[in-house]
Amino acid sequence: MTKTKVVVGMSGGVDSSVAAYLLQKEGYEVIGITMQIWPEDAPPDETGGCCGLTAVDDARHVCQLLGIPHYTINFREEFQRHVIDYFIAEYQAGRTPNPCIACNRYVKWESLLHKALQIGAEYIATGHYARITKDEATDRYLLKRAVTSVKDQTYALYNLTQYQLAHTLMPVGHYPKEEVRRIAEEIGLPVAAKPDSQEICFIPDHDYGRYIEEHTTDPIRPGNFLDQAGRILGQHKGIIHYTVGQRKGLGIAAEKPLYVLEIRPETNEIILGERTALLKDQVWADRLNFIPFARLEGSKRVTAKIRYNHQPAPCSIEMVDESTVLCTFDEPQRAITPGQALVFYDDELVVGGGTIIK
């Protein structure tokens, strides 16, 4: 009998390497693929992110060790279109994007999955800390938090479709991080840890504003900082340089520290206010994806995260129209940021999520 083929997205890091090893042990025919996403002549940080330049070498090394084929495939165009262009457009529209989510959704779970299916694989697998199970009662695939909650990566995976989940394996989500490291050591995988960076991988120096200025021909226009009453407080350098909740780098002297409350791209204005004004208990999101069910009916009690490192907070969610959900937190949350993902949980289950509008 021929073995079931699975393509593992290999970064050369511990997690994806152990994922490949575990699947091989389970009897799959494992094929390693490393995504090449960098412009050829503009190498960024050598070690940065999950797909840095050394990723290709490291991944090849691991595949040699495991005795599995390894291919490097060019996803530059997809990455440019779905991640970098989106990132810039969102900032220009006064929002704060999450490029990792876009990369997962479009590059990994669209382009890589498509490639995998083309070459006869049944699944793609990654080293993400999350679990996929099937609910036999509803016949739907479920996404659950990893057993190690500190390493949980479900926030960036909330918008996987049923089709994508059906063709995905995430073997390391079933193990604690220490166990994964132990397995890696046991089988002699290089365990030199890659930084668990949540920074933007294509902007190694983290200077987003400068990156956007250099990568767009649209003029970056300075405008006014206003207080909540509409009084001009000063000049900003262009809205792309700011994000909701930001305090540093505003260049405004005031009695109490001021924070970015709101960015208004249509008037090129930024509203500043005190910390307490950042607290809000209502948030609206669209571009929704639900996992255990196709549509949200009525009101539902869940917990929600408004950014990657946010503690899930209790709330109720309810559709307000065909495509928009309203999430009402029990306690007000700080710095709800348009463009970021709002992700809902029911205990360990990922209920779904969307993109914050306001």
Next chain:
Amino acid sequence: MIYFDHAATTPVRSEVLEAMLPFFSEKFGNASSVYKLAQVNKKALDDARAKVATILGAQPNEIYFTSGGTEANNWALKGMAEALRKQGNHLITTKIEHHAVLRTCQYLEKQGFEVTYLDVDENGLITPEQVEKALKKETILISIMYANNEIGTIMPVAEIGKIARTHGVIFHTDAVQAVGQLPIDVNRDQIDLLSLSGHKFYGPKGTGALYVRRGLPLPSLLHGGGQERGRRGGTENVPGIVGLATALELAYQDLDIKTAKIQALRDYMIDGIYQRIPHCRLNGDRTQRLPNNVNFSFAFVEGESLLLLLDLEGIAASSGSACTSGSLDPSHVLLALGLPHELAHGSLRLTLGENNTREEVDLLLEKLPLFVQRMRDMSPLYEDYLKQNS
């Protein structure tokens, strides 16, 4: 495993390996030393140089051994540009050269040279008239490949040589793909510099040569101990050079017979693919073509996926040049032919060798249509196409 990637590299022929082996240990002397042990090496070098010269129709003192085709191309272009800078700063090449030439030209542009990159027609050919038209009074060098590595198109080298000579412009040709497959004569074709690479004709990797017409003011590449008449210092790679020369000599033994055989297999493969797979295009000229080259684009198919599938089934092929860090980019050659991006992405290069058999081609012809169909079945573009044409 079935190997259909002879344009990328070839295995070292057993006779070649045998000829090389003594020079690693037993006859290990440094060719520049005086004692008898070294004289053996000196003679081996002289013989090798003479063999290479004979094949190219050149004189032994016009042959310089290098580490390969890339070095030869870099040396020829940078060296001549530097030497002739006072006479002019204009170079002519084509859009479909190997990166060893293209990137060198880009480097020279940064140094203040001006480069004309000639367009090619839909089969990858240029006309001698294009070259003539591109000439300026500042033109110092024409570098046009003998045959293309991806699509196998053979350029009108003799006519270009004539134009160059008439106008007093130096003519370099990257003949890495042609040497070993086509009869070469640097005098007939009025070539001033020619690059070749050993591992393309069953010789060892890391070996190559540059033919430099006597009297050309090519500056030294490596300053050192005076080897290669002072133009490329460094102790000679005697085993490699012996291997290259032996392989080259063997490549030209019974060339007609070998060419006829491989060309028949090539045409059998081309016809077979055309018959079995709809919506495909043979890239490159059908007749002005290297005897071992097959290059197809399949509409609605990603070449790299096809390549991976073939590899997983034990068939080694290529989607273009093998030189870009194992990654698969849309080919600059196919883009230059005017192919739309999808077709440039959906290309498959199969290059035959002396040991390939009809059975191997039959196996390819059996598998390839299944793979192409499977990929088309998954392609939304193909689905749209079927709807529009039903």
